[in-house]
Amino acid sequence: MAIINRIGDLGPEMTAWRQHLHTIPELSFDCPKTSAFIKARLEEIGVDAIHDRIAQTGIVAIIEGKGDGPTIGLRADFDALPITEETGVAYASTHPGQMHACGHDGHTAMLLGAAKYLAETRNFAGKVALIFQPAEEAGGGGEVMVQQGIMDTFDIAQVYAIHNAPGKDFGKFHTRAGPIMAAADTFHITVTGKGGHAARPHDTVDPVVAACAIVTGLQTIVSRNHRPLDQLVISATQIHTGTTDNVIPETAYLNGTIRTFDKEVQAMVVRRMEEVVAGTAAAYGCEAKLEIEFGYPPTVNDMSKAGFAAKVAAEVAGDAGVEADVEPVMGAEDFSYMLEARPGAYLMLGQGDGAGVHHPKYNFNDEIAPIGASFLARLVETAQPVR
Structure with missing residues (x-):
């Protein structure tokens, strides 16, 4: 594995950054402690410009390279989840009911590590824009940052991001050209009938029976209305109705999720x-x-940026350390908004065995931080070489 030597030396520092962030998890856009910590580190690193208060607590920092050239964007999310931590680590969350259960603390540490190396060496042309984003888990901070104009303001030409992947081989990158994660939509259905005594159903219009039939009917959209080779999930996840055993209720409520990769499939599902x-x-x-x-x-x-990113990843992890045509997953990610605004690629980095993301016992594996940071740094140097 060809980790950049200087970034390898930064491993303990990245671990310290990450574990501090782990103690102060914050939710959605309301991340003042996290944002202040990132800004302080960027000032110490010596980046050329820091633009904060984007999407409330987001930051875009600029590092200038040697000579003219385009700007490449590197994004790390930094919000946490409303989960009570059960890891038992010494640096566990100090904010009750909140924890970094998805590794965004690690993503931030990796980008800070790459930033420190890039600010020291500046072995690239043009500029790099370091995008530190809140509200990936809820609120769509990526969309807000795009709407607030970061792509145009900082003239970002292409953009990349990494997400850790527990359960995947340690240090192995996974990506693909085209769709890699799904759209995530939520449906709410309220069925209204006529309530009454359960012993006299003929005097009622039962919404419970109708609700159950609707759940069954929705599955025919998956099995009969779309091309079998197109990925589609419709899951009814909640049915709430009634208050007691001998009353047929007036209403029933259904809720669930729709996962698609294609806007035409999404439109068909809605219809x-x-x-x-x-x-x-x-x-x-x-x-x-x-x-x-x-x-x-x-x-x-x-298509081309995914192939480029896979080649750079192979320089860090070796050819066997990259899966460049991974199957897409049905989870969702708001980096999608940045990829709608600019070409780029999203990759996953295996961190070995352990609890999965969004689990109270999940913990980011600090040993992958030098790998991810080396990839981000090499991405910049390879995309924008000094002439």
Whole structure:
């Protein structure tokens, strides 16, 4: 494994940064302690400019290289999750009910490590924009930063990000050209009938039966309305209705998620859900209201940038340390908004065995930080070489 020597030397410092961040997890956009820590480190590192208070607590820092050239963007998210930590580590969360259960503390440490090396060496042309982003887990901080103009303001030509991957081989990169993560939308359905005594169902219009039929009907969208080779998930995850055993309720509520990779498939699902929900409810004498909350769009890697990133990753991890055509996953990621704005690529970096992300016993593996930081640094040097 060809970790950059200087970045390897920064391993203990990156570990210290990461473990400090782990003690102060913050949620969504409200990350003042995290943002202040990042800004202080960037000032120590000696970047050329720091632009803060983007998307409330986000930061874009600029490092200038040698000579003219484009600007490449590197993004790390830094928000945490509303989970009570169960790791038992000495540097566990000091904020009750909040923890870094997805490794965003590690992503931030890797980008800071790459920043320190790049600020020392400046062995690249143009500029690098270090994007430290809040609210990946909830709120869409990536979208907000794009809407607030970071791509145009800092003239970012291409953009990249890494996410840790527990359960994947240690130090192995995973990516693919095209869609790598799904769009995540949420549906809400309220079915209204006529309540009454459970012993006299003929005097009622039962929304429970209609709700159950709607759940079954929604699955026909997956099995009968879309091309089998296209990935699609529709999962009803909640049914809430009734208060006691001998009363047929007036209403039933359904909730769930839709995962797609293609906007045409997404549009088809919305159309068919409207038809299935309304038609099924009517068949049972009920009325139904469908609401869909559109979440993060699919994360789609640029074809050429994904190939380029895979080649750079192979320089760090070796050819066997890169899987360049990984299967896409149905999870969602708001880096998708940055990839809609600029070409680039999203990669996952295996961190070996351990609890999965969003688990109370999850912990970022500090040993992968020099690998990820080396990749980010080499990405800049390779994309924008000094002439």
